[in-house]
Amino acid sequence: MSTLTRPTAPERLVTEQRAQANRRRRRREGRIGWGFFAPFAILFVLTFVIPILVSIRSSFFTEKAAGDSLYGGGGMVETFAFLDNYAQVLGNATFWEGMGRVLLFGAFQIPVMLGGALILALLLDSFIVRRVAFFRLSYFLPYAIPGVIAALVWTYIFSPGLSPINQTLGSISEWLTGLLGNNVDLTIDFFAPGTIIASMATMTTWTFMGYNMLIFLAALQAIPHDLYEAARLDGAGEFDIVRRIKVPMVGQATLLAVLLSIIGTVQLFNEPTVLAAVNPWMGNDYTPMMLAYSSMMGTTSPSGAGPASAVSISMAVIAGILAAIFALVQKRSTR
Template identity: 60%
Template sequence: MTVTLSATRNAGPQPGGNPDTLHPRRRRGKGIRREGLTGWLFLLPFAILFAVVFLVPIIVSIRSAFYSQMPAGGGLYGGGELVDTFVGFDNFALAIGNSAFWIGMGRVVLYAAFQIPVMIIVALALALLLDSFIVRRPALFRLSFFLPYAVPGVIAAMIWLYLYTPEVSPFMDYLPAGTDFMAPSTILLSMANMTTWTYTGYNMLIFLSALQAIPRDLYEAARLDGATGFQIATRIKVPMVRGAALLAVLLSIIGTIQLFNEPVIMEGANSWMGKDFTPMMLTYNSMMGEISPSGSGPASAYSLLMAVIAGALAIVYALLQRRKGDA
């Protein structure tokens, strides 16, 4: 007896078949590439804007830090036009060796040591208050707390300068005799008050966003276990916004190193502060030619040195927080 078995092995595509159904991997690959291209096209406007307003100025500043403007002509007094001359690391050496820069940096570090903790604690307290059931109209209070941030920094500094000036202040007459918010011993506290008033609402929104992202089931479970509102706030809410606190502190450190509006406005009424009271004032006045050495080269060197210091402080704080979280 003869048995004939017919089996189809490795059946290939039949002539005239649909190529989309015959090659699903190729079709899937085309779809992925099309989606990737669409994503890059949506990203392109942001990438161009980011490069123009962020990357290009950084590159220009780095390049400028290695150059200095010097007279092109000869003669006893130099003469000729000012041209950019490559000076290597001379501008960085001048910046590092300038005692005024480090004195100003010491002022802003001291300023940050008491201003940032106060601002962060107040911002967290306000966020916890708005996230609780105590406040009946949270939207109104949220807007009220955030409103000072909408005031331009220079305008806010001018308002506070008006309030600090004894001759025109509406409340200085009601304070103890001898109160002076612009004395050398209190000027940093006065500026810290200005900055805290401006940025507390901004940091409050950072904490509030983090609090509202916490699952409400945790609160219900804690209440079923007998936890009070205070215990929920301190043992659940506060530990779970540690990431938001890290972000707020890092932004505050970077902003404090760049302290500019408040001291500039205060210096207009207190000439004893000088043009180099903070590193940012020193950088700006060097660029404008009011402090020697002047020009874009020394100013760029100061800026890059400030960026390195701000980055180092931010990294140190982040590492300390990570170590604290792992402990």
């Protein structure tokens, strides 16, 4: 009995050696793992970690011309400004107007895009449709077109003179004018300050609805079909199945899609930049991301790395807060 409870010296040595060998193997495994992970780790540090740290640091500094003279004695010096840059951004009406525009944009565009994507996915997932592959591909095709190119094409589609939409509406107006006797004009000014946000929303919805539809469709197809059978045996109709099984089961995918859309919306840049090329009144600070870019490139004031960093970081924080609020509300309401 005593040998069981109290190992002899040689036995202790053996367990000791085994533990040591185990530790050595563990360490070796960790080393090899890090070896395979190292290339990504290095690149991640170079393109995420360091730039973010550099940017946080520079958001606390301003650049001023060196020397006493007005134009400086040469070169720029950085002076510690603590929260000045942030105070400037947060006190800047342009920043908040831009933020208001992207939020207004998102408040309409995200529900329309994701709602449409979900409806299309549900229709394609129902067993009554044939030629699913054709529909899937035609909805997804716009995603193959780079955002800037899509914005460019849509800008021409919306342009006065070129617009095929206004051509059609124009002919209808003429016909109605002839019919009713008084002047009817149904054509739309897509570039007016009141409508341009809707024009942008059309562009992004067109580009991303199919992509999100595919994500929903993938989530729907992962649902085990026995669930539907069981529900039908219990007397559920097709609409009940959609409402009680399908929609809740894609909740996870929806959450992710909304989060990514919020993050994407806050940094809206391509579409307004392209539109601004033909609508100079939009300026170069129409959205916060355009403001950050223009600050960095020195085409708006305040300019430089400090203010540009402060704009970017403020936007990241706002995006994070919005995403967190949404995730919390979502969690609360599903409980």
